[in-house]
Amino acid sequence: MKVENGNTFTYSIHNTSKKPNTLSGDCYFARQHENYMLLSIADGLGSGPAARFAAEKTVKEIEANFDVDSPLQLLELSNRTLQGSRGSVVGIACIDWRSCSCKYAGIGNITCISITPQRKKQYYLSVPGYLNGRSFHAIERSFPFHPGDTIVLYSDGIQLPDNWEYIVTEPGSTQQVLQRIIHQMETINDDATLIIGKWDQTSPSSTSF
Numbered sequence: 001m002k003v004e005n006g007n008t009f010t011y012s013i014h015n016t017s018k019k020p021n022t023l024s025g026d027c028y029f030a031r032q033h034e035n036y037m038l039l040s041i042a043d044g045l046g047s048g049p050a051a052r053f054a055a056e057k058t059v060k061e062i063e064a065n066f067d068v069d070s071p072l073q074l075l076e077l078s079n080r081t082l083q084g085s086r087g088s089v090v091g092i093a094c095i096d097w098r099s100c101s102c103k104y105a106g107i108g109n110i111t112c113i114s115i116t117p118q119r120k121k122q123y124y125l126s127v128p129g130y131l132n133g134r135s136f137h138a139i140e141r142s143f144p145f146h147p148g149d150t151i152v153l154y155s156d157g158i159q160l161p162d163n164w165e166y167i168v169t170e171p172g173s174t175q176q177v178l179q180r181i182i183h184q185m186e187t188i189n190d191d192a193t194l195i196i197g198k199w200d201q202t203s204p205s206s207t208s209f
């Protein structure tokens with residue numbers, strides 16, 4: 001996907017369910033806006049249809065409010081739709097190429113990390129808890145995110161291999177990176193979602209006058 005000046009943002013997603021041939025209780029939404037990239041994961045509490053229902057409601061609300069570039073505001077909007085549901089943990093990242101930054105807000109067990117090509121890591125905070133329509137407290141924080149940087153977002157069904165930071169900074173597409181991580185990670189018996197997103201730095205093409 002084109003961002004600007006030949007830069008591209010690409011992402012790959014791994015989403016599986018605990019039991020084969022059943023719907024995952026993890027849902028995700030990822031889409032590129034003109035000014036930013038939105039990446040999100042919702043993990044419905046428990047498993048089975050009730051978990052799926054809550055997670056799906058959450059990501060559908062994020063999708064419906066795709067023009068909102070505030071993860072915290074998106075959490076608040078999603079929360080309203082979850083009244084009476086089982087509840088869901090949620091993590092939302094917004095990478096903005098106007099300001100070269102990544103905003104993140106999360107509640108519950110969703111992990112978000114950004115990493116530079118030099119393997120400088122930034123962990124984003126998810127507050128404890130979950131959304132179920134009641135009032136909640138969460139925070140939104142913003143950190144620098146530049147061309148060449150990678151974002152890693154995942155639910156608690158994923159355990160990254162010890163050498164993950166070397167895998168994600170090796171050359172290759174986000175799909176190749178995702179496959180390498182899946183191949184090397186230990187399997188957890190849970191619904192699982194992993195998103196790898198990268199702001200690719202392409203060398204400027206030569207221009208002749």
Ligand SMILES: [Mn+2]
Nearest residue numbers: 043156157190
């Ligand atoms: Mn889970």
